[in-house]
Amino acid sequence: MINLFYVHGSENHFYLLDQTLLTSELNDNELINLTKTITNKSNDLNPADGLLVINNSKHKDALAQMRVINADGSEASMCGNGLRCVARYLSNKYHKDSFKVETKSADLLVNKHKDLANNVAAFSVEISPVYFDxxxxxxxxxxxxxxxxxxxxxxxxxxxxxxxxxxxxxxxxxxxxxxxxxxxxxxxxxxxxxxxxxxxxxxxxxxxxxxxxxxxxxxxxxxxxxxxxxxxxxxxxxxxxxxxxxxxxxxxxxxxxxxxxxxxxxxxxxxxxxxxxIELIGNATFVGKISISEKKLHSATVDNINFTDTGEETDYQKFVGSIK
Missing domain, CATH: 3.10.310.10 (Diaminopimelate Epimerase; Chain A, domain 1)
Incomplete structure (x- = not known):
């Protein structure tokens, strides 16, 4: 069984999949089908804007690769809210507080930041390059x-x-x-x-x-x-x-x-x-997770799945209430 984590940065929600743990990685069509399924508001899952995909990176200075699949199946060049969540996952996995993550356009520096409030983890991430043309x-x-x-x-x-x-x-x-x-x-x-x-x-x-x-x-x-x-x-x-x-x-x-x-x-x-x-600093909240078999991931089947809550969302909402 594989965990799909339900995460958010500023309530920009995603499911997070670490493909490095799979026996067989999903191909692009399978990733698109999975994303469209898990973001479909007619299913029983918590609503999300897309899927964050973690792969091994071939870049020398990057700890891992992040891909972002939008709800409509398109791929985003970057996602700052998603990158913070990926940074937290990789920080916990590899016990590192500062490292680079490969994105579609650049390898970006991420750093663990002090918590915004009790049980509200935060990361800072580099947003670049910048173009006007x-x-x-x-x-x-x-x-x-x-x-x-x-x-x-x-x-x-x-x-x-x-x-x-x-x-x-x-x-x-x-x-x-x-x-x-x-x-x-x-x-x-x-x-x-x-x-x-x-x-x-x-x-x-x-x-x-x-x-x-x-x-x-x-x-x-x-x-x-x-x-x-x-x-x-x-x-x-x-x-x-x-x-x-x-x-x-x-x-x-x-x-x-x-x-x-x-x-x-x-x-x-x-x-x-x-x-x-630009340096972007904000929460990286892990709301919960679902466990799913590799077979169901490949077939984008998400029926009869249980959700395990972490309790972090309650603390995040307390934080939001304190800043309004």
Missing amino acids: SKYFPFENLNTTSILNTALPQLSDHLRFTAIAVPNPHLISFVENDHDLNETLGEIGKKLNEPNPYFTDGVNVNFAKILSRNKLFVHTYERGVGFTNACGTGMSATSLAFAINFPNLVDTKEQIDVYNPGGMVQTKVHNTPNNQW
Whole structure:
């Protein structure tokens, strides 16, 4: 029997599978089928946004490889919330507090962080590389090669946008009212993740409200998922956009508090020339696990499965209550 762990970063939920423990690894089609099955809201499992897959890495400096399969079967370039959960799993497995994890685009440094609260484990993870060029999105028919605090009348008659890839693509807008933060975000996010002439590969859309100096609230419509409680790379990209577009409201020597529907993370923007990256700090909560046979994994069969609760979610919710 193999454990599928049910985990989350800021209530961005995943199932985590360590393929290195399997006799026979799942192929890509099997991973997609498994992900679609376990994220299907009609089954009896806890809801999730995707599957985190741990493989052996062939990279010299990486402890392991992480893959992220979205609910629709697409593969994400990176996932900051998921990486924190993978980091915690690998830290416990190999008894290491600092190491690199291979992701689709880069080997990223992760570090064990002090607990956010009682029984609320936390990790910091590197979010990089950073790109602004349209070749990393791409965005088409917008009559520009970069989007930096830019009005895009094709998308909105009153909002301005910034596009940053970290390395998965994010479109960011800073808004002032809750209607834009929710309804407008949903309209634009849905539009840009269906067939459209502007972001032909789709894009993660993040709307943010500036709360005060070094403090934000971010809501995300995630490519391949839809509305999420939190998106780690989205909060990281939005933090960088915050520092670039509103330098009078950001002290990059200090951490930025980033609130989201699922809780809060902290970011640290490193915005030096030719070396832009973001440090993302937040919870890595293991809610529970299910035990499943390899045969059922390969066939994506998830009926008659028992869930074992760790109790960590209760402590996480106490933490969330304390910061509201």
